[in-house]
Amino acid sequence: MNEKNVRVASEQTIRDHFVDEHRTFEVLFAELLQALSSVEQVRVAALWSAFESGVCSHLEAEESFLIPPLLAERPREAGALLAEHRHIRTRLGALTKALESRSFGEGSVRGFIDELRAHVRHEEAVLYIWADERLAQADREALWEKLADSRRERARGTQPSR
Ligand SMILES: [Fe+2]
Numbered sequence: 001m002n003e004k005n006v007r008v009a010s011e012q013t014i015r016d017h018f019v020d021e022h023r024t025f026e027v028l029f030a031e032l033l034q035a036l037s038s039v040e041q042v043r044v045a046a047l048w049s050a051f052e053s054g055v056c057s058h059l060e061a062e063e064s065f066l067i068p069p070l071l072a073e074r075p076r077e078a079g080a081l082l083a084e085h086r087h088i089r090t091r092l093g094a095l096t097k098a099l100e101s102r103s104f105g106e107g108s109v110r111g112f113i114d115e116l117r118a119h120v121r122h123e124e125a126v127l128y129i130w131a132d133e134r135l136a137q138a139d140r141e142a143l144w145e146k147l148a149d150s151r152r153e154r155a156r157g158t159q160p161s162r
């Protein structure tokens with residue numbers, strides 16, 4: 001881990017990082033609703049794409065770095081979070097198809113966001129608090145490294161390799 005990553009890691013908890021990302025989803029969601037109400041189709045598609053890829057990257061980071069160690073200590077909790085992730089991916093896929101077929105409506109987006117918020121409440125109450133207390137130092141460093149890589153890749157305008 002380089003010096004910059006150590007500094008970032010020491011200033012921010014795991015909970016801080018993931019809760020910040022949840023907030024960015026809320027901001028994108030508010031913009032998406034506004035674009036939907038003004039029937040700005042191109043903007044709706046761009047906002048949905050940013051929202052969908054942001055949520056997918058977020059789920060992948062949780063599944064790569066946080067949920068496997070949780071699984072070892074609290075398998076029921078980890079299994080429940082993974083089931084919620086599967087459901088979220090199914091809903092994202094259905095909404096992306098709806099967008100492509102121009103049957104993308106505010107009601108279905110609001111319904112999905114309510115489900116996403118329920119998942120967020122679940123993991124903010126369980127997963128991140130557990131991770132800040134229990135995650136091994138090596139796993140923590142690997143997480144910060146991956147997040148720093150992802151930020152650099154986004155700054156270059158490309159997607160990080162998985
Ligand atoms: Fe999650």
Ligand SMILES: [Fe+2]
Binds near residue numbers: 018022120123
């Ligand atoms: Fe999350």
